[in-house]
Amino acid sequence: MKDNIILIGFMGCGKTSVGIKLSYQMRRTMVDTDKWIEKKQKMTVSDIFDTYGEEAFRRMETECLKELIQTVDRQIISVGGGLPVREENHRLLKQLGRVIYLKVTPETVYLRLKDDTSRPLLKVEDPLGRICSLMEKRGPVYEACADRIIEASELSFEEIISRIMAEV
Numbered sequence: 001m002k003d004n005i006i007l008i009g010f011m012g013c014g015k016t017s018v019g020i021k022l023s024y025q026m027r028r029t030m031v032d033t034d035k036w037i038e039k040k041q042k043m044t045v046s047d048i049f050d051t052y053g054e055e056a057f058r059r060m061e062t063e064c065l066k067e068l069i070q071t072v073d074r075q076i077i078s079v080g081g082g083l084p085v086r087e088e089n090h091r092l093l094k095q096l097g098r099v100i101y102l103k104v105t106p107e108t109v110y111l112r113l114k115d116d117t118s119r120p121l122l123k124v125e126d127p128l129g130r131i132c133s134l135m136e137k138r139g140p141v142y143e144a145c146a147d148r149i150i151e152a153s154e155l156s157f158e159e160i161i162s163r164i165m166a167e168v
């Protein structure tokens with residue numbers, strides 16, 4: 001197993017913000033799988049969904065993990081909210097490092113993302129309903145993948161970072 005710290009969790013749980021701050025504090029490089037895919041495809045995630053569909057994006061996520069396993073160590077890796085859902089990715093995440101799940105409530109996600117237009121899966125009439133149903137399906141998956149679960153809704157990003165740093 002590699003020595004990366006991997007942040008998983010639902011859209012809007014704070015993976016990217018926490019990951020960036022953590023990378024400064026731990027002097028580690030930060031990789032974000034969405035950004036990695038966008039750079040490689042030269043397209044935004046939204047455009048990838050529109051042009052090629054969700055399944056193609058999911059394949060790109062798996063390819064991304066495989067490449068990261070070959071190329072990165074001692075880094076902070078923030079992964080897209082749907083990446084852990086693909087079963088094949090569980091084994092890859094475990095190989096890549098220590099998996100930390102930032103668990104938040106649907107209401108927290110809704111409040112953080114209600115004006116955000118960059119998440120194709122939430123471009124629906126009832127985003128809160130969508131968040132609740134996706135979270136119900138994904139919650140057990142995130143928990144099964146995680147080495148550590150942090151209940152993050154009530155915590156500041158600084159508090160989340162302290163907890164992660166106390167662990168590693």
Ligand code: S3P
Nearest residue numbers: 010011012034080081082119120
């Ligand atoms: C997705 C989460 C997004 C991005 C894509 C799909 C999901 O990443 O990968 O829009 O299925 O939950 P964030 O979790 O970083 O928002």
